[in-house]
Structure formats: C-alpha cells, structure tokens
Amino acid sequence: EANMMNLSRSVALISLFLLPLLSFSFSVDNPTDRRVLVLLDDLSLKSSHSIFFSTLKSRGFDLDFKLADDSKLALQRYGQYLYDGLIIFAPSTERFGGALDSKSIADFVDSGRDLILSADTSASDLIRGIALECGVDFDEDSSAMVIDHSSFSLSDGDHTLIAADDLVKSDVILGKTKIEAPVLFRGVAHSLNPTNNLVLKVLSASPSAYSANPSSKLSSPPQLTGSAISLVSVMQARNNARVVISGSLQLFSDRLFRSGVQKAGSPNKYEKSGNEQFATELSKWVFHERGHLKAGSLVHHRVGETDEPAIYRIKDDLEFSVEILEWSGRSWEPYVADDLQVQFYMMSPYVLKTLSTDKKGMFHTSFKVPDVYGVFQFKVEYEKLGYTTLSLSKQIPVRPYRHNEYERFIPTAYPYYGACFTTMAGFFVFSFVYLYHK
Amino acid sequence: MVKSTSKDAQDLFRSLHSAYSATPTNLKIIDMYVVFAVFTALIQVAYMALVGSFPFNSFLSGVLSCVGTAVLAVCLRIQVNKENKEFKGLGFAGEFDSRQYALVLLGLVHRDCELGMGINWSLFPTANTIN
Numbered sequence: 001e002a003n004m005m006n007l008s009r010s011v012a013l014i015s016l017f018l019l020p021l022l023s024f025s026f027s028v029d030n031p032t033d034r035r036v037l038v039l040l041d042d043l044s045l046k047s048s049h050s051i052f053f054s055t056l057k058s059r060g061f062d063l064d065f066k067l068a069d070d071s072k073l074a075l076q077r078y079g080q081y082l083y084d085g086l087i088i089f090a091p092s093t094e095r096f097g098g099a100l101d102s103k104s105i106a107d108f109v110d111s112g113r114d115l116i117l118s119a120d121t122s123a124s125d126l127i128r129g130i131a132l133e134c135g136v137d138f139d140e141d142s143s144a145m146v147i148d149h150s151s152f153s154l155s156d157g158d159h160t161l162i163a164a165d166d167l168v169k170s171d172v173i174l175g176k177t178k179i180e181a182p183v184l185f186r187g188v189a190h191s192l193n194p195t196n197n198l199v200l201k202v203l204s205a206s207p208s209a210y211s212a213n214p215s216s217k218l219s220s221p222p223q224l225t226g227s228a229i230s231l232v233s234v235m236q237a238r239n240n241a242r243v244v245i246s247g248s249l250q251l252f253s254d255r256l257f258r259s260g261v262q263k264a265g266s267p268n269k270y271e272k273s274g275n276e277q278f279a280t281e282l283s284k285w286v287f288h289e290r291g292h293l294k295a296g297s298l299v300h301h302r303v304g305e306t307d308e309p310a311i312y313r314i315k316d317d318l319e320f321s322v323e324i325l326e327w328s329g330r331s332w333e334p335y336v337a338d339d340l341q342v343q344f345y346m347m348s349p350y351v352l353k354t355l356s357t358d359k360k361g362m363f364h365t366s367f368k369v370p371d372v373y374g375v376f377q378f379k380v381e382y383e384k385l386g387y388t389t390l391s392l393s394k395q396i397p398v399r400p401y402r403h404n405e406y407e408r409f410i411p412t413a414y415p416y417y418g419a420c421f422t423t424m425a426g427f428f429v430f431s432f433v434y435l436y437h438k
Numbered sequence: 439m440v441k442s443t444s445k446d447a448q449d450l451f452r453s454l455h456s457a458y459s460a461t462p463t464n465l466k467i468i469d470m471y472v473v474f475a476v477f478t479a480l481i482q483v484a485y486m487a488l489v490g491s492f493p494f495n496s497f498l499s500g501v502l503s504c505v506g507t508a509v510l511a512v513c514l515r516i517q518v519n520k521e522n523k524e525f526k527g528l529g530f531a532g533e534f535d536s537r538q539y540a541l542v543l544l545g546l547v548h549r550d551c552e553l554g555m556g557i558n559w560s561l562f563p564t565a566n567t568i569n
Contacts, residue, residue, distance in 0.1 A: 413493050415485050416500030419478050423504050426478075430471040430511075431538070434464060 026084045026288065031327050033084035033114060033287040036061050037075070039068045039100075041090035045249075049089070052252045055280050059329075061085075061287070073098030075108050084113055085287055089249055091120040091127055102129045109134070114242045114286050119188050120249035121145055131190065134235045135199040136245045138190045139211045139224050146189045146229060146247065148209040153184055154262045160214050161186045163263040164231055166204040167278075172291040172386030173202060173234065175281035181270035182263050183278045184256045187248025189229040198235050200385070202244075202282065205229035234286070240388040242286045252279050289329035291387045296323030298378050298394045303366060312369050312398045313405070321364035322355070322380060322392065334361030343379040344370065345393075373400045468515040472508045479504035 026033050036056070040046065046053065046065055057063060064083070066073060068090035075081060076099075086108060095101075109115055119127050119138060128138045145160050152159040163182035167174060183203055189211035192199045204227050211224040232251070235243040250256055257276040262269040284290050301308050303317040312318060320342055326335040340363050344351035350370040355363035375397045382390040409417070461469075482500045491497060 410493050410496065412489060413496035416482060416496040419482050419500040420503055423475060423478060423507055426471065426474050427507060430467065434467050434471075437463060437467060 028294075031288045031292045031294075032060075032329060034060075034062055035083045036063050036085040036087060036287070037083040038063050038065045038087045039073075039090050039093075039096070040065060041068045041093045043067065045089055048254060049249075049252050051254045051257050051276065052279055052283075055276075056283060059284075059289070067097070068093040069095065069097040071097045073100045075100065075104055081108070081111060081113065085115070086113065087116040088127070088130070089118050089252070091118060091123050091249055094124050094126055096126070102126060102133065105130055106133045109237060109241045109243060110239065112239045112241045114288065116244045116246075116283070116286060118246040118249045118252065119190075120247075121187055123188055123247075131245050134243045134245060135193060135196045136190050136230075136233055136235070137193070138188055138247070141211070141213065143213040143216075144188065144211045144222075144224075145214055146185065146187065146205060146209055146211055146231065147214055148206060150208045150265060151206040152264050153182075154264050155259065156186075158214055162205065162209065162231070163261050163273075164203050164205060165263070165274075166206060166227065168200060168202045168204075168385075170386045172384075173282065173285045174278070175284070175290075177277070179274040179277050179281075181261050181272060181274040183231075183274045184251065184259065184261060185231050185248045186250050187231075187246070189224045189231070190233065190245065190247055191224055191228050192230055192233055198237060200234050200236075201230040201232075202234050203230070203232040203278070205231055232282070234282075236386075236388070238389070240292075242288065244282055244286045251275055284329070285386065288327065290327075292327040293335055293382075293388050293390055294325045294327070294332065295380070295390050295392050296325070298322045298380070298392055300378060300394070300396070310397075312396060313402075314369055314371050314373055314398055314400055316369045317366065318369060319364065319366040320355075320378060321362055323361050324363060324390070325361050334359065337384070339384070340380065340382055343381070344376055345379045346372070346374050346376045349379070350376070369398055373398050462520070465515055465519060468511050468518070472511045472515075475504045475508035475511065479508070 038053070043065070053063060068088070073096060075083060075086070086105065088105075105115070115134075117127065117130060117134075119131070122142060123131075123138050131138055146162055147159050148162050149159050151163055153161045153163040155161065162185045164185050165179075165182040167179060167183070185203070189205065189209075192201060207226045209226060209229050210222040211229060212218055212222045231248065232244065232246045235245070237243070246252070252275075256273060257279075259273055260269065260271050261273040298320070299308065299322065300318055300320045302312075303319055322342070324335040324340065325332040327333075336357060336359050338354070338357070340355045340357075342353055342355055342365060343349035344367070350372060351367050353365045353367055355365050357363045375395060378392075378394045378396065380390055380392040479501050482497065482504070486497050
C-alpha cells in the first residue's frame, strides 16, 4: 500500500513538472502548428496519400484523421481551439458532420490558424464556398477540368494530367532548392481576383491551358484560360493565418509523388516528379515552419545617449534600431534582409530610411529629425512576399526650438552689431573731445 | 548762361564755406559727430539693400541707434549754440548730463534689439524666431 501511495505521488509530481512541456498548440514563442485535423471523405486517402502524411508526422505534427461527415467533429471545445491546422482533403463532401460548417472554418482561419484545402476533379459547393471565403474562385462548371494540349504529361492520354512548372519565385514559400521536375496536376481550375493582394498564385497554368469538360465537345470558348488559371494558390490573411488551396487532390497522392514526368514537347525526362518536394515545402510554409517573423521593441535615442527621450527637438540627430527574428522551425534565428524600412511618420512619412543590419537580427539607422514639429511615429511596415507582415509603430512628440536654443549671434547681422559698437565708441570719443577741447 | 550758373554755384559754395568756418569749434565737433552717425546709418541701409532685411530687428537697432544719437547730438548743438537766445541759464553741465542720460537709455534699448530680442524674447517670439 505504501508503494502504491508513493507511486501515485511521484506520478503526480512528475506530471506537474511535465505539464508546461505539454503545450498542445502554437504560441508566440513557438509559432509552428502542433495539432492538425485532417478531414477525409474516404479513409482510403490515408493510404493513397501516405507519403505526404508521413512527412508531416516525421516533422512533429500530430495528425488527427477523421471522416468529413463524422458527427463528433468539432474545432473548438469550451471556447478553446483543439487544433492549430486543418487539412481538408474532402472534395466531394456536401456537408460536414458535427459542429463544422463553412462559417466555423472561416472563424478558424480568422483566429490565426492555418488551412490546406483541396478540390479534385469535382468540387462540392461546400468546398467552393470555403475557397470563396479565402478569395479563390473555382470554375463554376462542375464538370470542367484543366486541359492543356501542350503542357501535359506524356504518360497520360487525354491531356488532363498537366505537367506544370510555372512556380512562384519565392524561396520562403517553396524552399531554397529549386524544384527541377514539373509538378503533376489533375483537377479543377480556379482564378484569383486581381485586386485581392492577400492571395497569390503558387502554381500557375501555362498560357495554353483552359478549363473545360474533357468528355464533351466545346460549344463556346472557355471562360478560364491561360495563366489566369491558378492550379495551387496561397492566401496569407492580415492576421498572418496561411491557407493553401489546391485544385487537385491527386497532386498530394503517392502515385504522383513517385511517378516520373516528361512534359510534352520537352526532351527532359525526370525520374521523379516535383510533387513531393512541392507539397513538402508548401506544407512547411503553411504551418509556419518558415517565413514567420517576430519583432522586438523599437529602440530610439539621440546620438550619443542611451536612454529614450520623452520628446525630441527639431533637427536633433537620432538613432533607431529594431530587432527582427525569423523562426527556423525549431528556434528563433536572426533575420537577414536589406529591404526593411522605417518611416518617421505624421500623416505622411517625412523620413523614409532603409535599415542596415548587423546580420545578428538588429536593424538600425540614424537620421536628423525634420524641421517640423508635432507628434510623429516611428513606423515599420513590412510586407514581403511569403513572410508574415510586420506592422510596428512607436509614438514620439517633436518640439520646436526653445527661445534660448536659437543661434546667439546671426552672422548676417554682424555689420549692424559693428555699427552699434562704433556708435558707442564714437560717442565716447566725441564726449572726451567735446568736453576737453580748447 | 551756363557759365554764370556755374560761377554762381562756386560763389555760393565759397560763401557757405567761409560762413561755416566762422562757427565755434565745439559746434564743429558736434557737427562731425552728427555726420559720422548719419554716415554709419546710411552704410547700414546700403547693406540691407544688398543682403535683404533679415534679421530686421538687428537692422532697426543699428539704424535707429545711429539716427537717435545723431538727433540727440543735434539737440545738444541747438542748446549749446550761443546764438540761440531761448536756451539760457541751463548751464553747460546740464545739457550734457541730460544728453548722456538719454544716450544711456538709447544704448540699452538698442542693445536689446541687436543682441537677439533680450527682454522681448520671453514675452513673445518675434518674426526672427521662426525659421
């Protein structure tokens, strides 16, 4: 009995120590997602897409597989979110089970959590609705697929298996290593609103692609054509939640991961398609393993001082610095870039300077306070493709000269000063001469 | 006709010169001082015409101190001139002392103006304080 008591007490003690380590979700200090809910419309997807899921698991993600119409589905419990990320590989589901619907998924993204959504050769209205919330417009024709008569993969007969190599040029989103082989795609087309600056085409179709029903004859020219068709798009919301929307579920499948590619009309034959590298790198980006920035506080002071003053005077010389770190997936590394800018802003930027970096995460610059007084802000607004947006500001007032801070003697007025002194001397001499002449 | 006008001018000038030489020395000393003061004022006006009126207050102080001392010197000359009947009995020292007092006040005001507003500074900013 004493042993049992000791055992239970030691277990309690150990769990008390372990409790802080069992962080189940992402946090400010550790922005990579942890628990991911995977919704499938067919459990066989677990095996047909096993390579993709196993790469996710090997990176430490906690995947929770559920059928899309499972009646016990829930994203939240008692106001807390249970998952950090959501993968919806259920293109034909008309209605989610449980407490899930398109509104709850929109709220999920609004809370800063990430989403991978995929359609396939067909996309239900539910999936189209979720994509529309994220700024992505699937082709209205539900039987249409992407067809390309000059960029298709030679292994396929009906030109619906596209070999796409028009990737976005971004090392953050797609990794430093260039994806050599084309990416195989078979699915539906979608387009993006050109005025929406939150969405981005990651994999575009070639100019010869179009979206139409492959089994029937075309009666009128297709609506979606060329590079307006996006095959895979991403969206980074203003709260830095990331969404990947793909028109093809087969893009993530083991079959396409393993298959070789030869693009029609090109002599290059690749043993392995670019799908696995593409999907892996994209999943790293969407789950915040890459491209996530954090800023320390803005520090400013007069040249030669170290304390931050409560107010500046016009034409003061000041130094400004900020620390920016980038999450590497495991730790915070110094961010290195040469395009960070700071504004000295009052209704419009009076000073705009590019910050120089010491490559250890500190960005600094120095400038002269402009000749205008008022309440200014130091503003850093950084929106680089693929990185989280930084929007930092710090307010500081600027005062004009005090009455005794002007120059004491104005050089232009030296003749007048001289005239006064000669008048005084002249009077002195005159009074002597006048009084003592004889 | 021309020759006669020039001869008239020469005669005029010579008569003025001879009349002026008859004035007492002390008056001549005052006259010299007046000329010096007015000349200094004119130099400052010429300078202002060249470089513009910034800083205007310094210009004013310079010119007005010169003009003021010239005016006070003229007052002294009027009082001291023996041909003026109405200024008797004040005595030599009286006129000079009052003039000195006036000049001290003038110098004080003028120094305020030239050396950057002085007392005026703390009351209100003049035009020159706004850059």
